[in-house]
Amino acid sequence: MSIPPAIPPSQLRLSVAPMMDWTDTHCRAFHRVLAPHARLYTEMVHANAVIHGDRAKLLAMDPAEHPVALQLGGSEPDLLAQAAAIGAAHGFDEINLNCGCPSDRVQAGRFGACLMREPTLVAASVAAMVAACNVPVTVKCRLGVDDDHDWDHFLAFIDTVAAGGCRMFVVHARNAWLKGLSPKENREVPPLRYDWAWRLKQERPQLQVIVNGGIATSEEATAHLAHADGAMLGRAAYHDPYLLHALDAAWFGGPTRTRAQLLQAYRPYVEAQLARGVSLKHITRHILGLFAGERGGRAFRQVLSEGAHKPGADWSLVERALALTESFSTSDPQAA
Structure with missing residues (x-):
């Protein structure tokens, strides 16, 4: 199996999470002005939509956005492979598979966070995507779902998916509750366990590990750099975008602008x-x-x-x- 080259470490230190209804091309172009070195992500797009939908709209991207990743949703390896090939041909620098979204709509389609329970299927999907495109294929996941708090189970998921060709994992460091919590509550109620993401990097140093979830300040983001390859900001970068600029300037030595x-x-x-x-x-x-x-x-x-x-x-x-x-x-x- 041919595995695409690893993402340059400098491109992983700072990134902005894929956020539905928010991280469209206009948002990403603004974030690029704020943070010249950050890695940017699209909203999640289902593989079927990429294959059959309005690509000019769904895959809209300004050249200034690079490096930028396309996040896909789905659970059918063949369809994900087709969508990954389309995304790579469109110019995206990375294809990311969503294994963390807990919404009811996502669950009904058997993708997102519920894929944490199907590591073999995720590995097969990753392998198909890797074979179909020449850019890195990555995964964004949770620590587990519902009451699953077993470290070995989480590590087995990572190892299985890594064997499919994934070298970089974005870890939203909390569980996803598939029943009883709204997507908003799923971002706030399950407790954060950053130590699991840090431990993953320690035990699997050959993997690239990005920490995501609840990072709200410059100090919190910077603390993750001592334990992982990078920090991914979500709502903090959107609601307080100057934070993104301040981090980029501090971490990469660029000028701080008003x-x-x-x-x-x-x-x-x-x-x-x-x-x-x-x-x-x-x-x-x-x-x-x-x-x-x-x-x-x-x-x-x-x-x-x-x-x-x-x-x-x-x-x-x-x-x-x-x-x-x-x-x-x-x-x-x-x-x-």
Whole structure:
């Protein structure tokens, strides 16, 4: 079996999780401005949708996004192989298989977190994907499902899937509850056990291990670098995107830019999309958190939220939101 080359370690230190309804191409283009070195992930796309659906929409990707991974959902090796080949041909740098999403819709389709119970099927899927494309095939998983808290069971899953050709695992370091918890609760209720992800790297040093789940601060993200190959941020990177920029600058030695400078750097992409007929609201929804916790942050969100959906809304609205935000006095306690 021919296994694609490992992902360069520098590309694994910082990444942004695949998030449904959030990490579309506009979001990823913004995150690339914030974090030039981060690895980015698409929303999960089902293999059937890639094969039969609107690829121009589902696989939309700007060249600036690289390195960027396509996350697939599914459990049929042949279909996953076809979708992986399409994704690789489309230019994605990695194909990632979702073995962690706990939603009812995902379970009904026998993919996502329920695949943690079918390591042989996951290994077969990975092997088929590896054979079908020339980019790394990776897996994003949980520690287990429901009441399964057995380390050996988790390690056996990893070993079985690794034998199929997977060299990199993103470990959302908590269990998934398949019944009784909503997807939101599944991100918050099951306890985090980062030590399992760290132990996996220690016991299987030949594998690349990324830690995901509940990472909310720079200090928390940095702590994982001592134990694993990288940290993957999810909602923290979306709701407080400046955190992503601060981490990239700190970890890779780049310049730290102001929020206003980052906005201006995003302008060429936004105006190019507007020229293609994309509505401003589809783009600016991803930047609402840029001034989170800052004076004027509420005003920034309000101007964009109220105006971006209106016909003819363009970059001038962003400039207006920025100007209003910057006009707030640092002594105004109501501005944030």
